[in-house]
Amino acid sequence: xxxxxxxxxxxxxxxxxxxxxxxxxxVEVAALRSRRKRAFDDLRMTSAAAGPVTNVRGAR
Amino acid sequence: MLINWYRFSSPVSFYPLAxxxxxxxxxxxxxxxxxxxxxxxxxxxxxxxxxDAYRIIYLHVPAAWMAMFIYxxxxxxxxxxxxxxxxxxxxxxxxxxxxxxxxxxxxLWTGAFWGRPTWGTYWAWDARMTSTLxxxxxxxxxxxxxxxxxxxxxxxxxxxxLALVGAVNVPIIYFSVRWWNTLxxxxxISLTVAPKxxxxxxxGILVMTAAAWCYTIAVTLMRVQAIIVERERGAxxxxxxxxLRRRDGIGRSSA
Numbered sequence: 001x002x003x004x005x006x007x008x009x010x011x012x013x014x015x016x017x018x019x020x021x022x023x024x025x026x027v028e029v030a031a032l033r034s035r036r037k038r039a040f041d042d043l044r045m046t047s048a049a050a051g052p053v054t055n056v057r058g059a060r
Numbered sequence: 061m062l063i064n065w066y067r068f069s070s071p072v073s074f075y076p077l078a079x080x081x082x083x084x085x086x087x088x089x090x091x092x093x094x095x096x097x098x099x100x101x102x103x104x105x106x107x108x109x110x111x112d113a114y115r116i117i118y119l120h121v122p123a124a125w126m127a128m129f130i131y132x133x134x135x136x137x138x139x140x141x142x143x144x145x146x147x148x149x150x151x152x153x154x155x156x157x158x159x160x161x162x163x164x165x166x167x168l169w170t171g172a173f174w175g176r177p178t179w180g181t182y183w184a185w186d187a188r189m190t191s192t193l194x195x196x197x198x199x200x201x202x203x204x205x206x207x208x209x210x211x212x213x214x215x216x217x218x219x220x221x222l223a224l225v226g227a228v229n230v231p232i233i234y235f236s237v238r239w240w241n242t243l244x245x246x247x248x249i250s251l252t253v254a255p256k257x258x259x260x261x262x263x264g265i266l267v268m269t270a271a272a273w274c275y276t277i278a279v280t281l282m283r284v285q286a287i288i289v290e291r292e293r294g295a296x297x298x299x300x301x302x303x304l305r306r307r308d309g310i311g312r313s314s315a
Contacts, residue, residue, distance in 0.1 A: 004102075010111035013177050017116045017170040018101075021123075024162055025275065034284045038207035046293060 063187045071148050078288075082281035085274045092271035099264035116174040118264050121248065124167035127195055128230050130160035130276060135227040138220035150216035151291065153223060154206060155283040159276050163198035168192055168251075172313040179243060188244040189235040191229060198226040212291055 007014040100118035107114035134156040141150035171189065172182040183189065202219050209215035233238075237246045248257060248265075 007115070008106060010115075010177055013113050013173040017119055020105045020169050021119050021166055024166060028159070028162060029282075030281055032286065036282060036286040036289070039286045042276055043289055043293060050111055055129055057129040 071151070071292055074148055075288055078281040078285050082285070084277045085278035085281070087276035089271050089278055089298060092267055092274055096264060096268035096271050099260065099267060104260045104264050105258070110178055113174065113177040116170050117248070117261070117267045118176050120167060120170040120174055121265050122269040123163050123170060124192065125269060126272045126276055127164035127167050127192065128233060130156050130163060131198070131223075131227065131230055133194060134160060135223050138223040140174065141216055142220045142224075147213075147216075150220065151284050151287045152280070153220060154216075155203050155280045155287055156276075157206075157219075158283065161196060161203065163272070163276070164192060164196040164199060184243050184270050185242040186241050186243040188233060191233040191236050194229055197235060198222075198229060202226075287294060 005011060005015075077114060086283075098117065100115055104115070104118075108111050134153045135155040137156065138147045143229055169188070171192075174251060176182045202222055205222055206215045206219050209218055237244055
């Protein structure tokens with residue numbers, strides 16, 4: 001295991017690359033999930049203000 | 061069987077399709093990435109001259125390819141948006157830019173961490189690296205331009221124009237290693253010549269590229285869903301979207 005992590009002496013370069021890619025993917029997906037959810041929450045608020053309340057209840 | 065494809069060109073009918081697509085391609089991306097990482101970090105042998113530092117290739121090459129492909133796809137959607145004045149095309153272009161920027165940044169980042177142990181430097185003002193940096197700035201410029209224009213329809217046109225003009229940079233990146241005498245090496249994999257590397261390595265790169273493609277499609281569809289909801293706010297059909305939200309399971313855990 002430690003041999004695997006050492007990457008033949010290139011651990012710094014290999015793991016900085018793979019680590020950055022992993023962080024990028026996690027951050028992008030998490031940010032998109034919350035953006036989509038936020039867009040929906042805003043939508044629900046505006047339609048609750050404009051339309052009949054039953055509409056919103058029905059969606060819940 | 062007749063499918064009316066034309067109806068998918070309107071955001072209202074595209075929305076649920078995008079949700080399904082994001083899910084399917086997300087799963088595919090995870091599968092390809094799992095297999096690809098196994099090859100990249102474990103199954104593939106250590107390189108004779110570069111040692112294990114070469115393993116960065118499995119991220120670097122797919123990221124660099126995607127950065128260029130995404131730009132071309134974005135330019136294509138931009139052309140469609142300008143030509144047909146199509147809202148959804150502009151939204152697709154808008155949704156691609158951040159992931160394109162991410163891929164360009166990753167290509168530069170992994171390139172730096174590969175360049176240091178093999179060439180002795182993190183960065184050089186080499187033609188390919190410089191043109192890839194310009195690609196990153198083009199993506200960031202398109203995102204900034206959109207944020208700077210209040211009216212989304214005007215932003216669509218301005219961004220589409222910038223995307224199309226900037227497309228000239230992509231062939232410059234691709235051919236830079238041939239046109240100039242660069243520090244960066246030539247193409248590792250070509251469609252016309254047999255690969256100069258071991259089959260396991262080629263397979264690893266292609267599987268990781270498939271993962272990058274599926275990932276890009278999945279996150280772009282997720283982003284276009286958010287953009288549709290943000291931009292079509294006030295349209296009457298959006299009320300029915302609140303029902304779709306439950307069907308897609310968005311925010312299921314928190315709602």
